[in-house]
């Protein structure tokens with residue numbers, strides 16, 4: 001599954017990346033990971049990294065103790081993040097692969113408008129051949145709004161970019177029927193087809209393992225598999241962890257519940273409530289049915305007060321629903337550019353906007 005995936009998100013925990021004694025990034029290990037990722041890219045795969053480690057590195061740098069208050073954690077993250085990125089820079093340098101820091105908060109992945117912006121940036125980075133290195137924006141994310149653990153952030157990132165596989169590199173090789181530290185003969189679970197309460201129970205008590213424990217990994221697997229992304233948990237402690245996984249290394253695979261595309265489209269059609277409607281002409285309706293995007297030239301009228309990133313209904317001139325999609329413009333701007341030619345858009349808008357109102361990828365036909 002990993003070798004045929006087009007787009008892969010790899011989540012790396014602090015325990016793998018940072019030497020607990022010195023607080024230094026584990027450079028030999030990171031170089032081996034960069035080798036694996038460079039090889040995947042050569043095989044035509046796109047890879048994004050979600051990396052922890054900022055707090056662990058920054059804690060040492062600032063001489064902080066082990067137990068930290070929230071603002072100390074945030075300070076540690078600020079001091080550690082730059083070193084973390086420097087380590088990635090160094091690891092990818094021999095491969096001439098550009099890395100790009102992307103710091104996200106929970107809101108960036110859960111509010112539609114910011115979600116669209118973050119997604120567009122990540123897509124642009126991938127298109128430009130960079131490896132995005134994502135972490136939580138710990139310096140601004142306070143208690144109520146923070147993810148706290150990068151497992152869930154990784155799942156949201158995988159969902160955002162419609163990844164095929166999310167790899168959770170851990171210090172344990174996968175899921176066991178009971179905690180292997182307490183029950184050495186616990187049976188290993190190699191494949192999970194659905195995350196049932198029985199599977200959740202295997203992960204143990206929610207409070208027991210804390211950040212990065214099996215519980216948060218199962219929660220992450222739920223989000224990602226529901227969005228059509230396969231999830232694999234494997235031990236990442238040896239050199240070349242991804243190559244090892246490709247060669248059949250021991251791991252627990254969680255199968256996706258739908259294709260990423262199907263999950264995304266059903267999210268648009270079913271989960272989002274439309275905030276307005278866009279009436280289009282017959283030519284535009286035909287184009288949509290042929291799999292094309294909705295362009296400004298086909299707009300007839302706009303109803304409702306939607307924001308950029310909101311879901312809207314697409315209707316014909318008689319008001320019958322043709323489809324639903326995520327608008328790239330808010331209602332006021334869509335109205336402003338209705339019927340204009342592409343060349344006239346920047347003047348009408350006051351910024352360089354494109355002719356696409358709803359991209360084909362963000363659109364579902366419903367009628």
Ligand code: GLU
Pocket residue numbers: 013014051052053054055056077135136138148149150151211212
């Ligand atoms: N964002 C935190 C860091 O970079 C880590 C969160 C986690 O370990 O899951 O240190």
